[in-house]
Amino acid sequence: MNPGEEHIQRIIPNGLMELTFYLGACPQLLNHHQESIEKTVISGHCKGYHDLMVTGNLQMFSVSFKPQGAWMFFDLPMSELYNCIVPVRDLLKEEIAKLEEELHEAIDFQDKVILIEAFLIALLKKKTNFYHEKRMVDSIGLINQKHGIAEIDALASQACLSRKQYERTFQECVGTSPKQFMRVVRFQHSLHFRRMNSHLRLTDLAYECGFFDQSHMINEYKDLSGKTPSQYFAECEPYSDYFAE
Numbered sequence: 001m002n003p004g005e006e007h008i009q010r011i012i013p014n015g016l017m018e019l020t021f022y023l024g025a026c027p028q029l030l031n032h033h034q035e036s037i038e039k040t041v042i043s044g045h046c047k048g049y050h051d052l053m054v055t056g057n058l059q060m061f062s063v064s065f066k067p068q069g070a071w072m073f074f075d076l077p078m079s080e081l082y083n084c085i086v087p088v089r090d091l092l093k094e095e096i097a098k099l100e101e102e103l104h105e106a107i108d109f110q111d112k113v114i115l116i117e118a119f120l121i122a123l124l125k126k127k128t129n130f131y132h133e134k135r136m137v138d139s140i141g142l143i144n145q146k147h148g149i150a151e152i153d154a155l156a157s158q159a160c161l162s163r164k165q166y167e168r169t170f171q172e173c174v175g176t177s178p179k180q181f182m183r184v185v186r187f188q189h190s191l192h193f194r195r196m197n198s199h200l201r202l203t204d205l206a207y208e209c210g211f212f213d214q215s216h217m218i219n220e221y222k223d224l225s226g227k228t229p230s231q232y233f234a235e236c237e238p239y240s241d242y243f244a245e
Helices: 093-105 109-126 133-145 152-158 163-174 178-196 202-208 214-225 229-235
Strands: 006-011 018-022 028-030 040-043 050-055 060-064 085-087
Touching: 040 093, 060 109, 093 109, 133 152, 133 163, 133 178, 152 163, 152 178, 163 178, 178 202, 178 214, 202 214, 202 229, 214 229
Parallel strands: none
Antiparallel strands: 006 050, 018 040, 018 060, 028 050, 040 085
16 A cells, blocks of 8 residues: 555454454554554454554564464463454563564565464463363364354253353353354355355345344344445455355
């Protein structure tokens, strides 16, 4: 972008947490309870959509974690990051200051990859509690197979936990409730399904993707993207980050 130019980028829930490094100008948050973004942030699961206003030279490097992945690196309940964009310096002040300096000095993309991989491996080695890892991996695998349409009681039973224990563990490890997570997975699957079946009528899309009816799908799209399905598909590419090929 040229100096002074502005671009608005809509961010929708994608079922993934992200670690983002802004190496140039930082974007500005719009229609969000926060006001600004710092150089290095971790984004928790989103409740709904928000917009970023990008001005000038934007350079960024982003790491997308699997749904339970960020919990493997950061020693806090992931629920504390829900619907938040948190400066990583609040979590790892000394480590992130050193990494930001090294990334600024790195010449090419591969050098940056090596630096961030080393940073994440160091965090992983510090983590000591992986007790619920297998439960969450299996649970999320089942949710993915069912495209976000699963019974919470069945998921809890598979994890050998009571429903209350399961919901608490899921929020701690994944960072959102099972119900909200499956809602986002279903939405993301509808984007992927639309991409694969571009001529499908909206009524058929709603049926194929597990919405009660077309009105239900419209309301979900409004909540999660700020647009009706018709508006979304007219203005945006129906691409799913979660179900990316």
